[in-house]
Amino acid sequence: MKSIDPADLAMKENYKILTGTIVPRPIAFVTSVAEDATLNGAPFSYFNIVSADPPMISIAVQRNPSTGKMKDTSRNAAAKGEFVVHITDEDNVEKANETSASVAADVSEVEMTGLKTVSSTKVSIPALQNAKVRFECKVEKIVPLGGTEENPSCDLLIGRIVHYHLDEKVYRDNGHSDYRKLKPVSRLAGNDYAKLGELFSLERPK
Template sequence: MVSINSEDISERDSYKLMIGSIIPRPIAFVTTLSESNTLNGAPFSYFNIVSSNPPMISLSIQRSGDGKQKDTARNILNKKEFVVHIVDEDNVDQINITAASLPPEQSEVTLAKLTPIPSTKIEIPGVVEAKVRLECILDQAIELGGREQKPGCDFVIGRVVQFHIDDTVYENGRVNQARLGAVSRLAGNDYAKIGEVFTIERPK
């Protein structure tokens, strides 16, 4: 077995080891509004559940090498609101387009030809193409990581204030995972579908 001291390798090498090992990762497509009210959108695979009481999710939004924030983090900190969409087999190609680096005044949503839809409880629109979208308000934002006194990421915790779930995937208070067809992130340019599902009962 290879054993590597994390302090002896570069950030890029750490990145490659982590994204190749911590798989599969759910993908959040996040919409935010810029200061000029441009609807920005970007995918993030450093994403997960924090709590169900109240419902909360987390996003880790990586910064550039010089510590510069991404548009999404800056917009969330400014507006205190954002929408998380679950990426699935039907929308992944369009969502992939939104990973392009655009200036803040240009909309990735427009570039990918996604369809904005007003939210119920917050100002930020979502997009129609997602079968599940979560309206969120900012609960906490923490600067973490980095080197030479420059933060490496913005760790954002959002509280879900409204769920929107397509009729085709909603069944008796649950989400039908097969019909949702969520995709996950692997390393490089690779993604994964749910694949084979197996069941193991928890011990009592």
């Protein structure tokens, strides 16, 4: 058993251990709108459920390591108070990956990759047409974390879901969804991703 103190490692080494062992990770494909109306799109695999009552999700967005500034998604969410999360699946993962390219803040990754959009129901942020699941979110809280109080290293976005959109093939009834038909894609380490593999069930003890 290898025993390591994270304080002895560089940030990149900690990153490699975390992303190589906390797997698979679901990928949030997020749209947000800048103050100049640029529609931003970006994928994030530091993503999960926070609560079901009310329904909330979390996305950790790392700050720019060289400048310490908020990335577009965090800055836009803070300014507008809204964003849309799409579940990354086999049909949109390549486009999601394309939007992770480093571009200027006034360049729309959504337009750059040719993604089509639809209007949202309860937020002002456009959504992606080719996603089987999307969550319209209002910002519940943004928590700066890591680094120092003056220069945090990331922003934890907590979004309260105010509207769901689920493909009819994915949604069954009474809140149940068919993840086999969703065909979600998860993030591993490096350039690796994973599809749904072998499934098994375990009954919870009573």
